[in-house]
Amino acid sequence: MPLKLTVIGLGYLGATHAAAMAELGFDVLGLDIDQTKTDLLATGRTPMFEPGLEDLLARHVAGIEGSSGRLRFTASWEEVAEFGDVHFVCVNTPQKHGEYACDMSYVDSAVSMLAPHLRRPTLVVGKSTVPVGSAARLASMLRELAPAGDEVQLAWNPEFLREGFAVDDTLHPDRIVVGVDDERAEALLREVYAKPVSEGTPFVVADYPTAELVKTAANAFLATKISFINAMAEVCEAAGGDVATLAEAIGHDDRIGRKFLRAGIGFGGGCLPKDIRAFMARAGELGADQALTFLREVDSVNMRRRTHMVELAREALGGGFLGRRIAVLGATFKPDSDDVRDSPALNVAGQIQLQGGQVTVYDPKGIDNARRLFPTLGYAPTALDAVRGADAVLHLTEWQEFRELDPAALAEVAGQRHILDGRNTLDPAVWRKAGWTYRAMGRPTA
Numbered sequence: 001m002p003l004k005l006t007v008i009g010l011g012y013l014g015a016t017h018a019a020a021m022a023e024l025g026f027d028v029l030g031l032d033i034d035q036t037k038t039d040l041l042a043t044g045r046t047p048m049f050e051p052g053l054e055d056l057l058a059r060h061v062a063g064i065e066g067s068s069g070r071l072r073f074t075a076s077w078e079e080v081a082e083f084g085d086v087h088f089v090c091v092n093t094p095q096k097h098g099e100y101a102c103d104m105s106y107v108d109s110a111v112s113m114l115a116p117h118l119r120r121p122t123l124v125v126g127k128s129t130v131p132v133g134s135a136a137r138l139a140s141m142l143r144e145l146a147p148a149g150d151e152v153q154l155a156w157n158p159e160f161l162r163e164g165f166a167v168d169d170t171l172h173p174d175r176i177v178v179g180v181d182d183e184r185a186e187a188l189l190r191e192v193y194a195k196p197v198s199e200g201t202p203f204v205v206a207d208y209p210t211a212e213l214v215k216t217a218a219n220a221f222l223a224t225k226i227s228f229i230n231a232m233a234e235v236c237e238a239a240g241g242d243v244a245t246l247a248e249a250i251g252h253d254d255r256i257g258r259k260f261l262r263a264g265i266g267f268g269g270g271c272l273p274k275d276i277r278a279f280m281a282r283a284g285e286l287g288a289d290q291a292l293t294f295l296r297e298v299d300s301v302n303m304r305r306r307t308h309m310v311e312l313a314r315e316a317l318g319g320g321f322l323g324r325r326i327a328v329l330g331a332t333f334k335p336d337s338d339d340v341r342d343s344p345a346l347n348v349a350g351q352i353q354l355q356g357g358q359v360t361v362y363d364p365k366g367i368d369n370a371r372r373l374f375p376t377l378g379y380a381p382t383a384l385d386a387v388r389g390a391d392a393v394l395h396l397t398e399w400q401e402f403r404e405l406d407p408a409a410l411a412e413v414a415g416q417r418h419i420l421d422g423r424n425t426l427d428p429a430v431w432r433k434a435g436w437t438y439r440a441m442g443r444p445t446a
């Protein structure tokens with residue numbers, strides 16, 4: 001009998017994981033405390049934009065014509081507990097309000113809702129990103145609360161997917177990491193991931209703390225790489241160098257690599273910023289805070305990028321923002337996602353509005369989410385509409401659509417022709433040819 005899986009928490013991670021597990025051939029039952037999400041997913045639609053996910057849902061959600069019927073949703077914890085041989089916990093672990101530390105209340109609540117219904121041998125697998133030490137704590141919580149007691153096991157299986165590539169990253173991961181304290185847990189997870197492992201995906205078995213740390217270490221490294229190149233951008237600007245050429249040149253060294261060296265307004269999203277802060281907070285609790293003081297600098301280089309973009313815009317306008325019209329291209333923290341959590345683009349837009357600018361934002365997929373978070377910003381249905389009458393245009397999220405814009409057509413409707421490229425992905429020559437003053441970050445102005 002193939003294993004039956006459940007997925008608890010159906011956001012960016014959980015909805016993708018549930019659909020991907022059905023694609024691997026398992027029967028999957030999903031649960032989320034937000035019933036609007038399960039209702040939507042049950043009709044094959046996603047609560048968020050993630051390329052390829054609706055196709056996967058159409059292939060597997062029960063009740064959709066021609067689907068495998070392997071993926072279902074419920075609101076009942078009892079049903080989840082009875083159904084699952086393996087339960088994946090994919091709930092959110094945001095930054096605590098006003099603190100660096102991780103808010104574990106959603107994970108704790110999911111585990112305490114599930115545990116009292118666990119009456120037979122079963123495996124609970126944490127996928128959320130958590131502070132090191134959480135798995136051991138949750139394992140004892142499960143043993144205490146579950147009627148099946150020691151027959152309930154826990155494993156930690158951190159997730160490395162990127163938004164915008166979530167489906168592919170889940171079906172074909174770079175590596176699978178499992179933190180276990182028992183061979184049976186490892187065996188069950190080898191069964192779950194047999195297909196990707198048979199295709200060559202490395203399967204790394206670790207203890208709980210190492211598995212938890214692998215995740216935060218990976219995100220800390222990625223964040224550091226971005227802040228490193230952004231620090232080089234600051235120096236390039238001071239010295240008259242070009243950070244894009246510098247990144248290409250150092251990236252040819254295999255030990256450094258080309259990826260994650262795109263300078264600009266820095267990293268945002270629901271992961272890197274909060275994960276490096278939670279990592280610092282946890283290291284502090286463990287008495288190892290000195291080990292991670294460099295992450296404070298990584299964070300401040302990153303936040304400085306946003307303010308620097310605001311300063312560049314002010315400079316382009318020749319003074320303050322009061323009464324000036326600013327078009328912002330991009331609202332999401334990255335392209336191919338509708339996620340606006342800690343978005344550098346919206347942070348810049350918000351700062352300019354606070355300083356008196358009239359800001360109009362356009363984004364291909366993020367406007368609804370942006371409007372909920374920043375209701376007082378202006379929003380336009382197209383890039384052309386956002387640019388109409390603008391005194392400066394800020395390119396802040398690197399959507400392909402923005403690379404394909406016609407600078408000549410935009411020049412006709414703009415108030416003034418100032419383009420500031422916060423992602424260094426537009427073609428300076430093309431924009432300049434169309435009459436724009438083009439300004440990038442960490443690159444020469446002319």
Ligand SMILES: NC(=O)c1ccc[n+]([C@@H]2O[C@H](COP(=O)([O-])OP(=O)(O)OC[C@H]3O[C@@H](n4cnc5c(N)ncnc54)[C@H](O)[C@@H]3O)[C@@H](O)[C@H]2O)c1
Binds near residue numbers: 162
């Ligand atoms: N988004 C990513 O790209 C990504 C990648 C890797 C790891 N992660 C980690 O995965 C976790 C989830 O991230 P996300 O981006 O999917 O968050 P999200 O906010 O999109 O989704 C979390 C979901 O969990 C639900 N939930 C909260 N408490 C619950 C409970 N007690 N029971 C059932 N459902 C509950 C919420 O309603 C929500 O739908 C976080 O720890 C994050 O750091 C995220």
Ligand SMILES: O=c1ccn([C@@H]2O[C@H](COP(=O)(O)OP(=O)(O)O[C@H]3O[C@H](CO)[C@@H](O)[C@H](O)[C@H]3O)[C@@H](O)[C@H]2O)c(=O)[nH]1
Binds near residue numbers: 161219259275
């Ligand atoms: O060279 C680069 C690369 C990225 N970014 C920015 O960095 C942020 C994060 O990008 P990315 O890492 O691609 O997005 P996420 O989907 O947040 O994925 C990260 O966070 C996830 C949640 O933990 C992990 O699973 C992934 O492995 C990790 O890449 C975005 O704002 C990007 O614009 C840059 O500024 N320069």
